[in-house]
Amino acid sequence: MARPRTPLLDRERIATTALRLVAEQGEFSVPQIARALGVQTASVYHHVDGRAGVVELIRERVCAGxxxxxxxxxxxxxxxxxxxxxxxxxxxxxxxxxxxxxxxxxxxxxxxxxxxxxxxxxxxxxxxxxxxxxxxxxxxxxxxxxxxxxxxxxxxxxxxxxxxxxxxxxxxxxxxxxxxxxxxxxxxxxxxxxxxxxxxx
Incomplete structure (x- = not known):
């Protein structure tokens, strides 16, 4: 099977999904992010250092403004x-x-x-x-x-x-x-x- 041209998962997608979850429910979990992106939870951990890493992605995204x-x-x-x-x-x-x-x-x-x-x-x-x-x-x-x-x-x-x-x-x-x-x-x-x-x- 050919590999997708656009990666299914990267730090930008993780940050965007985490921000959306927080906007909707005030919180997030790494398994929720994985489900929303259609990947295994372990795949998310390949890109970030656990929950704390996701929090810092969110911080960088918000503070970029x-x-x-x-x-x-x-x-x-x-x-x-x-x-x-x-x-x-x-x-x-x-x-x-x-x-x-x-x-x-x-x-x-x-x-x-x-x-x-x-x-x-x-x-x-x-x-x-x-x-x-x-x-x-x-x-x-x-x-x-x-x-x-x-x-x-x-x-x-x-x-x-x-x-x-x-x-x-x-x-x-x-x-x-x-x-x-x-x-x-x-x-x-x-x-x-x-x-x-x-x-x-």
Missing amino acids: IADETLELEPWDRAMEAWARSYRASFAAYPRVIPLLMTTPVRAPRVLAQYERAVGMLLAAGFTRDRVMPLLTALENLVLGSALDLAAPEAMWEPSADTPLLADALAAVGPGRADAAFDQGLAAFLTYARSLLGEAG
Whole structure:
């Protein structure tokens, strides 16, 4: 029998299938991926290092949408803002992967390289080493929380006659509440980060 011109299995197909499963059910298993691709589970393991390897394929796929050239912008706070907005947009496209990726260690080389650039940028801006990872983690918390918020219903509260103040506040903000909240949170983060440089000076 002639071999198929297109391989039945490769890392791209595994990543695509895993992402689809997570989007549908919030999780995946390697046997599920194999069934969806019409191959044996052992065949998947020829291409990835188990479940952890699939998670890193997903991470690379999602993070590929982050415009890492934003980290080259100057000054540093402009770079951080642009990076954060690109980061949020990439994860907002795949909100159900967020719990999966945020509870497993980052090992994907291309993703680690982006963090390396972010750390280098902050150090070059004058932040002390002990400040860098708390700052990056705080920014991630803001970005990923907001990416989940974008996937939530616009009306997350259902005011009643007993909550007129809440009803008025919701009416005042109108559509785009998630974007407005992210803008405020990012502005507050950058103000705080700038103040740390002021302390260092």
